[in-house]
Amino acid sequence: MGDNKTQNAAGEQAKCLPRHIAIILDGNGRWAKKRLMPRNAGHLAGSETFRNIATYCKEIGVEYLTVYAFSTENWKRPEEEVGGIMKLLDKYLHEAIRDMRKKNIRMKVFGDTSRLSPELRKLIAETDEISKTIEGFQANVCINYGGRAEIVRAAQAYARDYAAGKTEGELTEEQFSGYLYSAGIPDPDLLIRPGGEYRISNFLLWQCAYSEFYYTDVLWPDFTPQELDKAIAAYNRRDRRFGGVKG
């Protein structure tokens, strides 16, 4: 773990801050159902929670936040729901393009964007361009993302480079990481899953090899900075050995 000291929302001194936090956004539908609202109202609330949590992560000094917003399996949902999520992404990307320079926030989309609308793809390309001019906190949003698909895509890209004679020596884990969407980004230290499920759901399968997992029953739209502090406090109580023994 790093030795970043931070002040959390409760004013307590946290010992160590994860450099990279990954979150599976879950529970939007149940949040809406409890309120007799349509599922898309839950996604709207969830997108607001994402903004709040990203802002909080940046404030306390987390360097990377990666969220699972739309999986390769989520296309199976009703057309209206998928359309609603795409609209929210469109809105979020427009806001990001307007604000990221001012807020000093870089943004990257992880996933196969070829199935997204040309409008969304254009917005993503624009956020990529702007991100190149910014240093600092980075939000990664996984859209049409699947961990296995990411690994296969990386293997294919490596095979192409190998066939073209562009690689040298035996493939190492580090080299392979460079073919993933997360190339150049440290692996998540902490993986949070709200919404009461205990699954990884095909999220960051390669990158989470040594991440600390934190599960909570809190539904994503109800997830607050205080909940994030609890997750970071739990992370601080863990003993990360990366397969070694305690010193």
Ligand code: FPP
């Ligand atoms: C999981 O909850 C949530 C999703 C599949 C969609 C998440 C999308 C957003 C929050 C909108 C856009 C995101 C950003 C980052 C701007 P669920 O529907 O599976 O909930 P349930 O398990 O309660 O049904």
